[in-house]
Amino acid sequence: MARAATTTDAFNAVAEPRRRQILDALAEGERPVNDLVELLGLGQPQVSKHLRVLREVDLVAVREEGRQRMYRLNGQSLKPIHDWVKAYERSWNERFEVLDEVLEELKKQEHDNGGDDA
Amino acid sequence: MARAATTTDAFNAVAEPRRRQILDALAEGERPVNDLVELLGLGQPQVSKHLRVLREVDLVAVREEGRQRMYRLNGQSLKPIHDWVKAYERSWNERFEVLDEVLEELKKQEHDNGGDDA
């Protein structure tokens, strides 16, 4: 077995920085491939391949317009990632520190009351 | 060039589901390696290797205790991921829908006023 395919997950697809760059660009609106080629300074085939990966995990969608393919973002497919990291938010967010202190205090009081449940 | 090393990024490290599982387990508190081996149902060497990757991107830290290595979470290293996806939150969050409608309305009014800047 090797590493999981990039097309397995949003997690795997988004691990590649170029693909994150593409999503960031599309966040501002629909774009044809050549726009992205210029923006990334990467070869056209490479960009097309990255877009294929993003399509396969449903992070982007395409619309044909003449000989151009207009790519647009589908941010919803990032939700699983967001949901997962969100759970760790308290690790760095000061907003939770007060709450944590309160909980700690409650726990201490409970302990001071002794273990008897009567 | 090949795919970026798993130890490049939190993004790359976390793309592997086993490693996410490990972090989830450590979120509940410090654990020795063997605990994780049981939890994941994976070979001990494999777990050790996943832990190495997580260490290298600073997602976990170790503490020696006798012949055991107690691993603990360092959630702060997930912040870059959180920050990145957070920007896309409006794509699925209803909370933003009202705001988006307002902005859309403003844009329409601006357009109705005509393009002359006098």
Add this chain to the structure above:
DNA sequence: TTGACATATACCGATATCGGTATATTATGT
């Protein structure tokens, strides 16, 4: 010191990747 336990590392084979180059496909304009 000898043996058992806990963990890390070395090596292997299979595989999917990434950028590059060349080429196929489809649409437009003349």
Add this chain to the structure above:
DNA sequence: ACATAATATACCGATATCGGTATATGTCAA
């Protein structure tokens, strides 16, 4: 019909990965 533009696909070489197996390292206990 022909050339050109926009995009997709095929092929290549290099590489890092993942699980598996075997082994090294270090610690405790008898």
